[in-house]
Amino acid sequence: MSLQTHQPDTATPPIATPSAAAGSRPPLPKDPQRHRKRALWGTAAVVIVILHLLALEGTGFEPVLLVEGWQGMARFIADSFPPSLDWEGVIAPGLEATLVTLWIGLLGTTLSVPTALLLAVLAARTTTPHRLAYQVSRSILSFFRAVPDIVFALIFVTAVGLGPFAGVLALICHNTGVMGKLWAESLEETDQGPQQALSTTGASRLQQIAHSSLPLVTPQFVGLLLYRFDVNVRSSLVLGLVGAGGIGLLINQAIKSFQFDAMLSHIIIVLVLIIVVDQASAFIRKRLSL
Amino acid sequence: MARDRYSPPALGVSGLTKSYHGRPVLKGVDFQVECGELVAFLGANGSGKSTTLKCVAGLAEPDAGTIRLQGTELSGLSGKTLAAARSQAAMVFQKIHLVPRRTALDNVCAGALARTSGPASLSPLFFSRALREEALDCLDRVGLADRALEKVGRLSGGQQQRVAVARALCQRAGVLLADEPVSALDPNAAEHIMALLAELAHTHQLAVAAVLHQPALAQRHADRAIGLLHGRIVFDGPAAGLGADIQDQLYSPERTSAA
Numbered sequence A: 001m002s003l004q005t006h007q008p009d010t011a012t013p014p015i016a017t018p019s020a021a022a023g024s025r026p027p028l029p030k031d032p033q034r035h036r037k038r039a040l041w042g043t044a045a046v047v048i049v050i051l052h053l054l055a056l057e058g059t060g061f062e063p064v065l066l067v068e069g070w071q072g073m074a075r076f077i078a079d080s081f082p083p084s085l086d087w088e089g090v091i092a093p094g095l096e097a098t099l100v101t102l103w104i105g106l107l108g109t110t111l112s113v114p115t116a117l118l119l120a121v122l123a124a125r126t127t128t129p130h131r132l133a134y135q136v137s138r139s140i141l142s143f144f145r146a147v148p149d150i151v152f153a154l155i156f157v158t159a160v161g162l163g164p165f166a167g168v169l170a171l172i173c174h175n176t177g178v179m180g181k182l183w184a185e186s187l188e189e190t191d192q193g194p195q196q197a198l199s200t201t202g203a204s205r206l207q208q209i210a211h212s213s214l215p216l217v218t219p220q221f222v223g224l225l226l227y228r229f230d231v232n233v234r235s236s237l238v239l240g241l242v243g244a245g246g247i248g249l250l251i252n253q254a255i256k257s258f259q260f261d262a263m264l265s266h267i268i269i270v271l272v273l274i275i276v277v278d279q280a281s282a283f284i285r286k287r288l289s290l
Numbered sequence B: 001m002a003r004d005r006y007s008p009p010a011l012g013v014s015g016l017t018k019s020y021h022g023r024p025v026l027k028g029v030d031f032q033v034e035c036g037e038l039v040a041f042l043g044a045n046g047s048g049k050s051t052t053l054k055c056v057a058g059l060a061e062p063d064a065g066t067i068r069l070q071g072t073e074l075s076g077l078s079g080k081t082l083a084a085a086r087s088q089a090a091m092v093f094q095k096i097h098l099v100p101r102r103t104a105l106d107n108v109c110a111g112a113l114a115r116t117s118g119p120a121s122l123s124p125l126f127f128s129r130a131l132r133e134e135a136l137d138c139l140d141r142v143g144l145a146d147r148a149l150e151k152v153g154r155l156s157g158g159q160q161q162r163v164a165v166a167r168a169l170c171q172r173a174g175v176l177l178a179d180e181p182v183s184a185l186d187p188n189a190a191e192h193i194m195a196l197l198a199e200l201a202h203t204h205q206l207a208v209a210a211v212l213h214q215p216a217l218a219q220r221h222a223d224r225a226i227g228l229l230h231g232r233i234v235f236d237g238p239a240a241g242l243g244a245d246i247q248d249q250l251y252s253p254e255r256t257s258a259a
Ligand SMILES: Nc1ncnc2c1ncn2[C@@H]1O[C@H](COP(=O)(O)OP(=O)(O)O)[C@@H](O)[C@H]1O
Pocket: B020, B021, B025, B043, B044, B045, B046, B047, B048, B049, B050, B051, B052
């Protein structure tokens, strides 16, 4: 369209046709990588399909079962309706247990901050004082991240007994691993310039970290912290199922004693809790990024 | 302001060589910058200007050569003594490299970290009154005293670069290294920064070495110009003598593409 306005005369030809250009420019070069790339993508596709067939087989993945069994599910939900509104027996204990769940999530997050911060600084290539410290802290973080919190909970229960304390300890361990890794990554991604600039002033390594690296990543750090708090509150629900107290434990008990209306009440309370936590952390994150 | 005529130059570099991955980048660079002098470094991209300044500031390790800051030779020093000697040279960058979320005053205070120690030096909340007063003086010298508590990220590019200069002043360095300090700024801001650097050299007796990409800026503001070509100095003389022939030599495409 703009061609017409720019080229009213024919002093210079408009866009050259391929055949016209072929004479003046070198021919399309053969790209030996093209065949290799095609073969690679093809092989990857075949491997992925085979893996999925095996996985579908191994998990007994049959949508037919769900279609045939939906009535059972509907009956189960209908049976538990309406949710129990028994204050003394269901709602009050539910709210109390929900608070415990929230406390487990809170402590599991905040008490892992010192360890996660230390390990993150050591495990980020841009802030670590030494290669060895880097390797060791990376390994520690990998270990804590690899062991699921529920496994930590089962281990701590043997030491401190059933109850929320075991849940808090379990979350501290697992969250140190995850948050330390996430923080180390955001430290590595941040602009190195300000830190270099401070190094030329003669500031010590620790001063450089305190006055450039950390302030630069503070918004990301707080965002990740809130995200982990979100996740940890949900994890502490599951930890309740293995005896770490809180609302998860009540849901488990309600199911085992066939009190489905109480179960439904508890699930509704949990949903409200999760939505509130999610919205609150989203609100704070938005405020911080200003 | 009369200097003792036997006093050493603020910055003396001789026989500086440096290669990256076996490719020589500096091939024996010698120059001096005196107190009270603004020296412009000119040269095509890749000619080694930044590497030269980085070697002085400790951001790059030279292969050979000597660097003297206020008479103290850097090679052979290590640890605290090296840091102390290095803090004699402050550096400002094209990309400014301040912490945008912190106030101008806090950023300027950070220039003095080498003089402060202990856990209290790790947070701006514990910077002393004396330091904050000094930082405000430095901001005043660059004309930004009234913006002291503004977050740096909210200032314009030219103002941010002035805060960076104020941080260098707070470092109490005798030598100011500036790597393309005005390349990211509009012409007005560039003039302003260059005039500021010249003023600091002439009235505060700083030795200023500034990498510039515009010979005209160098001719207007610098006392002396140094031209680099493929890691060698090919011109060192009054900025006024930076004629068209020299500029052709420094920026001619055949010569620069040979790098
Ligand atoms: N960290 C580095 N690693 C490898 N090569 C580098 C590094 N820094 C600079 N160089 C190379 O050294 C040469 C000179 O770079 P530099 O001093 O930045 O040039 P200038 O500032 O004059 O444009 C360039 O060819 C550049 O590619």
